[in-house]
Amino acid sequence: MFAARLLSFLLFVATALAGTNQEGLDFLSKKGTEEGVVKLPSGLLYKEITKGSGKTPTVDSPTKCHYSGTLIDGTEFDSSYKRGEPLTFAPNQVIKGWTEAMQLMQEGSKWELYIPSELGYGDRGAGGMIPGGAVLVFTMEMIEVLGDSA
Incomplete structure (x- = not known):
């Protein structure tokens, strides 16, 4: 009986921690x-491509950014560059990987981010283009912090 409970518990933990797929x-x-x-x-x-020298956003500071996102095989799923206009959002309005990175970046910074699924869209994926467990690769350029800075 104990062995069955232990096995059941271990399977539950393994499933809960599945996260990023092996390829990722x-x-x-x-x-x-x-x-x-x-x-x-x-x-x-992350890898810093361009070092910034401006303000760093707080978790709720609206921030203007350009970005492009791909899967590890290079499949692009989103790009503000292709739309021709940066987006404005606060670090607390996006995936956890962006939230963390944005609060370390400064205006003028351009970073490449490598985000495990646990800090992205997890096991559920997103939008039919991002499978569950996928690592995400983003190029993110912080153009302007419009709110308070850290």
């Missing part, structure tokens, strides 16, 4: 060894 874990592991890539305790990885 392999990608993040390899990416984390590349020169210039920083790994944060949350699992978020």
Whole structure:
């Protein structure tokens, strides 16, 4: 009886922690060894492409950003660059990986973000284009912090 309960519990935990798929874990592991890539305790990885020197947003500061998002195979699922206009949003209005990164960036910064699914759309995926468990790759450019700065 105890063994059955233990097995049941372990299966529950394994399912709850499924998160990023194996292909994504392999990608993040390899990416984390590349020169210039920083790994944060949350699992978020980033590479600074352009160093900014302006304000850093607080969690609720409206911020104007350009971005493009792809899957690890290069399939693009969204791009403000292609629409020709940056979007304005606060760090607390977006996926966890962006929330964390945005509060570390400064105006003028351009980063490449490598986001595990736990900090993205998780096991549910999004919009039919992002499968569950997918690692997301974003190029994000912080143009202007419109609200308070840290």
